Amino acid sequence: MRRTTQGGILVGSGVLFVIVWELRSALGLLAGVDANAQLYMLFTLLVVGLTAVALAIGLIGLRPDSPADDDAS
Amino acid sequence: MSEQLTGASTFLDDYPEEAAVVRAALWSSFIALALGAVFGLIQALHRTDILRLIDSADYYTVLTAHGVLMVVSFTIFFLVGVFTWATVRSLDRGVESIRYTWTWYGLMVTGTLMAVVAILGGFVPSTDISADVLFTFYAPMQAHPLFYGGLAIFLIGTWLAGADWFRSWRAWAAEHPDERIPLQTFMVLTTMLMWYIASIGITIAVVGFLLPWSLGLIEQVNPLLTRTLFWFWGHPVVYFWLMPAYLLWYTVLPTVSGGRLFSDPLARVVFVLFLLLSTPVGIHHQYVDPGIAEGFKVIAMTNTMFLLLPSFLTAFTVVASVEHGARQRGGTGLFGWLRALPWRDPAFTGMMLAGLMFAAGGFSGMINAGMNINYLVHNTLWVPGHFHLTVGTAVALTFMAATYWLWPQLTNRRLYSRPIGLAQVVIWFVGMALMSNAMHVQGLFGVPRRTAEPQYQGFEFATSFGSITELNIQLAVGGTLLFVSTVLFVSNIALSAGTPKLSGLGEDLTDPLSTAHDSPAILDNLKLWFGIAMVLVVLAYTLPLASIISRGGLFGPGVDPVPIVAEPIRVGIQPLVASVEPAVSRLAAVAGSVLP
Numbered sequence: 331m332r333r334t335t336q337g338g339i340l341v342g343s344g345v346l347f348v349i350v351w352e353l354r355s356a357l358g359l360l361a362g363v364d365a366n367a368q369l370y371m372l373f374t375l376l377v378v379g380l381t382a383v384a385l386a387i388g389l390i391g392l393r394p395d396s397p398a399d400d401d402a403s
Numbered sequence: 404m405s406e407q408l409t410g411a412s413t414f415l416d417d418y419p420e421e422a423a424v425v426r427a428a429l430w431s432s433f434i435a436l437a438l439g440a441v442f443g444l445i446q447a448l449h450r451t452d453i454l455r456l457i458d459s460a461d462y463y464t465v466l467t468a469h470g471v472l473m474v475v476s477f478t479i480f481f482l483v484g485v486f487t488w489a490t491v492r493s494l495d496r497g498v499e500s501i502r503y504t505w506t507w508y509g510l511m512v513t514g515t516l517m518a519v520v521a522i523l524g525g526f527v528p529s530t531d532i533s534a535d536v537l538f539t540f541y542a543p544m545q546a547h548p549l550f551y552g553g554l555a556i557f558l559i560g561t562w563l564a565g566a567d568w569f570r571s572w573r574a575w576a577a578e579h580p581d582e583r584i585p586l587q588t589f590m591v592l593t594t595m596l597m598w599y600i601a602s603i604g605i606t607i608a609v610v611g612f613l614l615p616w617s618l619g620l621i622e623q624v625n626p627l628l629t630r631t632l633f634w635f636w637g638h639p640v641v642y643f644w645l646m647p648a649y650l651l652w653y654t655v656l657p658t659v660s661g662g663r664l665f666s667d668p669l670a671r672v673v674f675v676l677f678l679l680l681s682t683p684v685g686i687h688h689q690y691v692d693p694g695i696a697e698g699f700k701v702i703a704m705t706n707t708m709f710l711l712l713p714s715f716l717t718a719f720t721v722v723a724s725v726e727h728g729a730r731q732r733g734g735t736g737l738f739g740w741l742r743a744l745p746w747r748d749p750a751f752t753g754m755m756l757a758g759l760m761f762a763a764g765g766f767s768g769m770i771n772a773g774m775n776i777n778y779l780v781h782n783t784l785w786v787p788g789h790f791h792l793t794v795g796t797a798v799a800l801t802f803m804a805a806t807y808w809l810w811p812q813l814t815n816r817r818l819y820s821r822p823i824g825l826a827q828v829v830i831w832f833v834g835m836a837l838m839s840n841a842m843h844v845q846g847l848f849g850v851p852r853r854t855a856e857p858q859y860q861g862f863e864f865a866t867s868f869g870s871i872t873e874l875n876i877q878l879a880v881g882g883t884l885l886f887v888s889t890v891l892f893v894s895n896i897a898l899s900a901g902t903p904k905l906s907g908l909g910e911d912l913t914d915p916l917s918t919a920h921d922s923p924a925i926l927d928n929l930k931l932w933f934g935i936a937m938v939l940v941v942l943a944y945t946l947p948l949a950s951i952i953s954r955g956g957l958f959g960p961g962v963d964p965v966p967i968v969a970e971p972i973r974v975g976i977q978p979l980v981a982s983v984e985p986a987v988s989r990l991a992a993v994a995g996s997v998l999p
Contacts, residue, residue, distance in 0.1 A: 348832070351840070
């Protein structure tokens with residue numbers, strides 16, 4: 331079974347970015363929390379960047395079981 | 404990244420003439436997409452006041468070009484290409500006459516060119532040709548006759564295209580009398596039946612009123628009537644864009660994910676429901692129109708909510724099919740199977756991200772459709788935020804992603820770059836999330852749509868968090884990413900022409916887990932569903948149209964701008980009663996003379 335791949339990291343990073351960034355709108359509209367836009371963007375990029383790096387170096391996520399598992403889709 | 408050759412013949416190998424038509428239709432679509440993206444970028448940067456390349460007076464020309472090129476040309480050219488491929492592929496027979504096929508394609512191109520020339524004429528002050536009427540081209544805004552003529556010719560082209568697919572099916576059915584309609588062909592035919600019904604409204608609006616008015620043959624029109632006829636077509640056209648995306652989700656996505664469609668019968672039920680329910684809902688676009696009684700709007704709202712059913716069925720079926728694919732690939736666990744999916748394949752990832760965005764678009768659509776809550780967001784930037792999730796992503800991103808799978812089978816050439824394709828679909832997803840989020844939030848703060856100057860000379864919108872300026876920046880960044888994504892897509896496809904020709908690039912679609920034989924044969928009775936759909940349309944529209952005509956006249960001047968809160972039903976049905984009264988009287992007289 332194929333595990334962590336560069337393609338997966340790219341797609342996952344995109345989705346994670348959208349989720350974390352849009353949480354700001356939810357906080358603002360529903361809870362009235364006025365998070366600073368610049369700081370929140372930095373926070374979002376930090377969360378996404380650290381997650382991507384951690385996945386890439388194998389700190390989190392699952393490594394391929396064998397070279398064949400890392401095959402293209 | 405490797406790409407396995409299946410050794411199977413491609414669509415181009417089997418049907419070279421039809422493949423040429425499909426390629427031409429898809430290229431027409433991509434050219435419209437590229438032009439529309441340029442206008443979209445100009446528009447996004449202008450209204451956010453980030454970069455102004457045009458005069459605000461030209462904003463509506465840009466807006467019209469963006470709207471028409473994207474939601475008429477890009478989507479429908481792609482649709483006719485994919486439907487031709489799907490019909491020929493699933494029936495396994497070529498079109499009845501390739502000359503006829505090229506004819507409808509030629510008509511669509513001609514119509515598009517006429518409409519685009521009319522729109523772009525707005526940039527040339529020395530000419531009286533212009534069509535700054537936006538995609539929603541109902542009265543009182545008036546375009547040059549070239550625009551309406553172009554639309555009419557384009558529309559005729561789509562009708563003939565539908566007839567082409569019906570001809571193929573009838574010829575196939577004569578040779579296979581006991582077989583069920585192949586799923587892809589079934590989807591094509593039900594979509595076209597819906598389109599024929601929906602087209603009634605826009606045909607009457609354009610040919611009966613707008614074109615003669617534009618030519619000076621009639622002095623005035625009833626704006627509410629043309630508006631209602633527009634939305635008679637204007638909402639089902641949304642499903643005309645969506646149903647080819649559904650066709651791809653149901654038939655291509657399961658294969659790409661390594662699995663099989665969960666249920667063919669469920670897919671047929673979904674397309675029948677769209678045929679039945681797509682048209683009698685258009686009045687939900689007119690909740691703030693004063694000339695339509697509230698009761699008719701409630702009926703439209705109720706019908707619209709029923710439309711959630713096929714969308715939910717689709718969400719279930721498609722996810723179940725993809726999960727099946729993941730488990731076939733070795734995926735395990737409650738959510739662990741997600742990791743086994745081919746996320747590096749741009750075709751798969753693009754369609755999945757499009758589906759994810761469609762879920763969000765569905766929720767914002769429910770708010771639009773809710774009659775009372777609609778008043779909060781009507782004509783605000785929320786609405787473009789919504790339809791950029793649905794047509795702008797669920798449809799557009801699915802079309803682009805599916806192209807990555809389909810294109811090699813139409814050209815016998817590999818895609819220029821799959822990594823660029825993957826980056827392209829992710830950039831689209833992120834760009835659209837940023838832009839659409841900013842639009843939704845600004846809409847909630849009351850920022851209007853359809854204006855070059857939303858700030859209204861320094862008016863400050865009250866925000867519950869952040870500021871309008873930062874939302875504008877977010878919108879502009881999102882719009883720019885979408886433009887970059889479009890450039891990457893079109894370049895990738897264009898550069899694919901330079902890759903070497905190969906054989907064996909064909910990919911067969913897998914059979915469903917539950918086949919058509921598991922469903923009642925009545926699902927394939929197209930006459931029945933068409934008849935019921937027509938009855939629903941008559942029920943939904945007869946009284947509102949009779950009321951609009953009786954109050955405002957067939958050719959105007961229209962109703963007073965006074966809301967109708969509770970119009971007596973008598974007023975609505977009066978014209979109908981008057982028309983049938985003589986016949987009923989005669990019948991009564993005959994009955995009286997016959998009966999003792």
